[in-house]
Amino acid sequence: MEHDVKFISAIGGNPADATHPFLTKKKVFYATLISTDIMPDRPYLIGGGDVTPRIDMLRPLYHKINNPELKRWAVTSQDDTIGLTCQAWEVGAAMAEGWDIVYDKHFSGETEDFAPVVTAILATKPDVVSLNLTYPTYVTLIIEQLYLQGFKGIISANYIDTESVMQKVPIEYMADRKCANSFPLFDDPWWGEPSWQHEFIKEWNTKYGPGAPGDVHRKITGIDWDHVIMLKVWAHGAQLAGSFDPDEILKALRAAPSIPTILGPGVMYGKDMWGIDNMVSPPIPIAEVKADCKCKRIQAHLKFEQWFESRKDMIIKVVKEKGQYFDQRK
């Protein structure tokens, strides 16, 4: 506040809960990575650049379109606020798409050995094993167990770090299982050439890639751009409003028929999900792991709002039954 900061980009979750009263009073934007932080009493907390939980809600649709013969959906994630909330939205969406939910449990965040967890999942004979918003560390270990215990269906998740999983599982297995997830790579040919995304990755490699001054000793991941997206949205809103005043910026963003984001044109949305239209909603890229490039490649780019409008009653009913709707989580 000493430096009159107008915009903070952070991961969200517990820190968002702790800081929002002060930031609301001071009228400072807080851009969270987790849309589930959005609530009506947090007028300046915005989110949505991170595709959670919309990606988790669209994956059942994606798999139903590609594999209409499949029926059995198993889902798991860690038993923290993020896992509980996002999994509730995914289960609602999966049921709305006609999937039979054969496994819907959370594992303890202290779990070290995922062999029994995966054994329990596979006992339900799922066609799809979804890892929802399981943290990347656990995703790697769970996928390894799925591989070791002979799972032959589809693997799907919020985010899969291909490089990490490849240390433990052959790329061919990952490709055969699809390993559908979001957080695409910005060198993906999908974006076209030239494209903002390709220019971004060139810039990133110049600064942080191999041999660069800030070499981070790894390739760019699917989440290195996670904070950029909301920064650009806020900057666009400030330009539209001609002001840094957060109320003016929100008004301008909500009035705009389309907001340019690095994932495509978005809109301000979310009243039915969070009680306030503070979610930036760009289209959601869904990628699958491919063996030829040993990486993930975008296969679809889905718009959320129209689909949600047609299914929201059922989805929200399920979320409320699980006690995870925004007005139940105070």
Place this chain on the structure above:
Amino acid sequence: MELTTFVQTIANSVISGSIYATVAVGLALAFGVMQMANHAHGEFFMLGAYVVYVFYALGGMPFPLAVLMAIPTIAALGLLTERLIFRPTRGNVLAGFMATAGLTWILQVLAGRIWGLGFMKMIPTPYMGSATIAGAQIGLQRILIVPAAVILLGLLWFFLHRVRLGKGLRACAQDPDAAALQGISINKMTALAMGIAGAYAGVAGALMAPIHAVTPYMGRDLLITAFIIVIVGGMASIEGAVLAAFILGFIHTFVTTIFDATSAVMVGVAFMAFILIVKPTGLMGRVKA
């Protein structure tokens, strides 16, 4: 529970028990000889995993060699701990426990500072793939744990029962005063116990490095399990620790499979409470005269 799931769970339990046994016997041995608990035992396990990270994942050393490197490395840490913490606090159980609690945090912070926090360390699985044994699919990397545990536990048994130094350790564990009167150096025995404890925790961590998430905090929950095993087995009883390790491995694995991991921890603790009520000295512990 279907038969295939049951068989798979049995296989998972055997692996789990093997890991627990390798970690817990060191703690039981050290406790038996020193009558003091090493709170940093979980961090010895953690550092064993980091030895593999450094030598195998980063250094390109063959995995078996990297595992062997963990033995002298963490044994040395055990010796240092005995010399700098347990020897000066001998007889003061609380002081020793609190000092090693401090060591726990120091080692966690050091590991975080040196190798970073965040996601788990990338340790390629050296033996990818699985084998089907009696209908259960078990990862090759995990199958390795069982013979390794058998060899390590067998070596320890041989050392304690057939080698003079090992018999000295047992004598110290049974009655340190009588052992001292027989000319056995308590300082040497406690150092030896902590060296072995460190080595065993380290090699367990090294074997588990490609299987578990390697982070500075990976030893934290394992320590609690190790303490439960030592208590259930009978303080200072190596055989009891091995038995308790497999029992707890089965309990944790079955309850996790049927319910969840949180329930498994609760059931494990309840089992410990039950044993203490029925047999306060533990499964194979003895009442001291």
